[in-house]
Amino acid sequence: MSEPDVATPKSATERRGHGVDRPLLRRRQEFEDALSRTASARGAEAGASLPRASLWGDAFHRFMKNKASVVAAVAFLALLAFVIIVPFVSNEDPYALDFSQAYQSPSWEHPFGTDQFGRDLLVRTALGGRVSFGIGFAATFMIMLVGIVYGATAGFFGGQVDNALMRFLDALYGLPYLPFAILVLAVFGTVNFWTMVVALTVASWFTAARVVRGQIITLKQNDYVRAAYAVGARGPRVLYRHLLINTLGLIIVFVFLELPGVILGEAFLSFLGLGINPPKASWGTLAQDGYTAYATHPYIIVIPSVCIAWLILSAFFIADGLRDALDPRTKEA
Amino acid sequence: MLAFIIRRIFWTIPVLLLVILMTFLLMKLIKGNPFQVTERPVPPAIQANLDRKFHLDQPWWAQYLYYVRDVATFNLGPSLVQRNQDVNDVVKEHLPVSIKLGVMAILFAIVLGIPLGLYAALRHNSVGDYAAMTFANIGFALPSFLVATLLIYFFALRLKDYTHLPTNGWEGPSSYVLPVIALGIYPMTYFARLVRGTVLETMQQDYIRTAKAKGLRWKVVVGKHVLRNSLIPVVTAAGPILGYLITGSFIVEFIFGIPGIGRYYVTSVTGRDYSVVMGITVLLSVIIIVANLVVDILYGYLDPRTRDERT
């Protein structure tokens, strides 16, 4: 009641997404739709005081009924397994040079071919995937962490605090995503795993913050939270027990919406020459390597790019399925 | 509505000041001398001359104020690296290219994306639907650098005897074709999916069922009601997407050698051309802010009912 913002968002922008950059665009638009549904669903659920276990069980069953999402989940796990297992079972040294084996096209011996140093690209693609996934998960985690802390602070305290924090966020939204990440990386000077994670986080935590804030405000108005207050529960406890725990389903959806965006961001930056230090590689730096040789050896750029596309699609459909699964109102298609 | 617009426009001023301040501070944090281009060291006397010339010998807040004053008078200052150019020249020369590319890409996306989405929705669950959506999903997921590289690979190397599409530069309409496809394919698939989704949703609505039941011709129903309602999200999405296309076309400009603002931005960051980086960031921010503003206005204006319904 005291938060007119929630019932009718301040402006359409907040809902439609600024869509400034590709990952963000995708994330926000899909995400906020997902959000408004899950949020109310969870509210309804909590209000009806359904037992928790059955909620997750139901969600799992609903997810399993969505064919596209199940296929996507299998594809996602397969990619993860490929990335984890191949370096263990391969007897190729990913770092040793053998110029006599340079630029071998894909064959039985080297299913993904070799690069200019004669290094096997199968094992390098898998290792690159570990780095890409690693950066992706780490950055997603950081984004959520920063977003939850910032958003929860704004949403929980409300009033002037909320106002100030949100106006600052408005300014950040004015910064274009990739240029901003490039600037942050330039501040560090060197690119390694952690500087990349920080740059991606700094450039894209705003959505998470805004979403968490909206969620907290919605939940705050729910009867059961008010009830908790009424029986004398204290602020932080309410925040933790009732508000953050109840956004958990949302957070899981968020991971799968955020992950591809972050990995794509890393690939773009690597492609512009801002990738991690050699001889390590990520899918982005492998693609950049491939770009300089696309005319003679196109497979080098195609393979890591297809890995990225694979990841984006599977994560997207998983998120889709999860969103529907966590929202019982969605019609079953 | 008018009050809302005025308030939003007014809001952009502090937002811009903050954007400038943040960019400025970031640039100050970045190490490196804009005046040392090669490994040849800059003698102290020459460094002092250059610092004096570009006010770099002043404290940072004075530099910031100088800068804000310049921006307020639409003068973005001289470039530190391209010594015969002002940032205004850089912008005048490169921004129109990026805008043209972005506008053409979004037209491409709309003109092809909407029919594709409509087709898929009207043939729901048919082979055509699956084919269209498979295409849309692939286009949605492939990174733009792969799309651009493959276009060049095929058109420059494999098909060069049949087509004569240039794969580099920005001179004449034929050189626009490949970059527009590379940049437009993602928003195209986005629109296709969006239209398919909203059309399917609209067709479930009572009034469409009623119209159908009333015996209206299917073409009329689709043309008059379904399509019109489904275009609202497209229109509102077009603004931010255009903003993204103009500000996010780095990779495509880079690969096709297009003299747009994105490519210039990257070289300016690596060249520590403070004034150009600041100038372009401010401009890109203005574009984003305006694009968002336009969406808000359009959204509120087009269909207030939708707003309530969807919240």
Add this chain to the structure above:
Amino acid sequence: MRKTKRWVWWAGASALIAITVVGSAIGATGAKTQVLTMSIGAEPPSLDPGLATDTTSSNILLNIMEPLVKLGPAPELKALPAAASSWSVKGKVVNLKLNPAVRWTNGQPVTSADYVYSWLRTISPELGADYAYQFYGIAGAEAYNGCDPKKSNCNALKNKVGIKANGKYGLTITLTSPQPWFIQQLSHHSFLPVNKAAVAKYGNKFTEPQNIVTDGPFKLSAWKHDASMTLTKNTKWRNASSVKLDRINLQIITDASTALNAFKAGNISIDTTGFNPSDIPALKKTPEWKVYKALGTYYYGFNVKNISDVNQRRAMSFAIDRKAIVKYITQAGQVPARGFTPPGIAGGPIILKNAFNPPTHQTAKAKQYMSQVKNPKKDIHLYINNSPGHINIATAVQAFWKELGLNVQIKVQEWKQYLEFLGPPPNSDVDVYRLGWIYDYPDAQNGLVLWTCGSGNNNTNWCNKKYDALIAKANNTPNANARYLLYQQAENLLSGPNGDMPLMPIYWYTYTALVSQKVKGFSINPMDQWDYSTISVS
């Protein structure tokens, strides 16, 4: 149905006719005018001789302007008369006689007053010219350049600069010391004049094609920034009859594969953008592939504070396979470097006599050196700047050094940050760094002076008084052969068997280009310059 088909047929036929007519019209005019289209790798940052610092700008400037002297054929690169018809050197005083036939494109003669104005403009503290140091060999120039106009009146210092007009066509220059290379140095673009009237009228826009006033064989007639430039023949140039090209289209193409595609499609006749190593093996088999010797050295410097034992530095140098690096990685005909001074420079073979870095890896010898090291540094931080070429070389070097039992970590930094990091003195985390040196003027001094104690390019922490004394002595030795022998001793200290090896050279640079066989007379000299006035197209 039938009707439509006919309509299409007619439209197609008339389009074909139109294309043929237009096409033949273009062909007819094309036969008379000679047009060269080529790629250049970057947008020239400035065509102001005072402000230009890069080779792209330099090359265009040297073709739209006439330098005082031109460099003759390699390796001597002797100074030949151009805008200066003759000169005389007496100790520190140089007298130049200008050729009165040299004229600005506005018809005015180029006089000594133009040179005095232009040079003092470049040296002036107000312009802030990066290359003002090119003039530091002239008496009083450094003092005037270092003057702060906010704090003192610089006019007195300006009048003391040793550049004086001596009649309308005479120029007297007083140097700080006799510098045997000074006349050759005058071929540098920094010494080109600017037109005072144009500068006064248009300010920093005087380099735009509609404003610029030049005095060379070609005129700048169009400039689309970051896209293309057009040079046209200056029919009023004093030797215009010898110039064959009527127009030169310079396409600014930064991407190697794009430029290569344009060359293969016949859209450009010369490709100087640079090449992806993966494309080179096929190109080498074509007659269009050209390799030109350069004056420049690609090297790895050691931070001698961290890798303090000279035997470890020797071991590291002997462990790398320079031949493999140039054959499989860089691929552009680079030459494995024995020493620092490139052999193509005047006196090169004498100077390099004792340089002993091996072309292929000698792992056994390297291990032998390594065994003599008491306290070897096993963890090596190798710093490079961010570019695929450097990354590839570092990747190979890392593998070579692994065989010595060294654990090498490659650290990539972005160029500007990198330069700041290297100092001098370098950040203590730097054990090995990569840099290259391209000569400004064709005398070994220009490269050897880098390794003196106070040099701003000596990022090794290595300082040897004996070395400094040799360089100082050479600066005052006008006799060429005596100077080369002094350089030889200096080079011995860098790369001889008993030298300190503060750096290990990897290869000597080359310039590469794809040149269509229709183009005659194109070549790149060791200073990365080419002369459009000698080129013709068939």
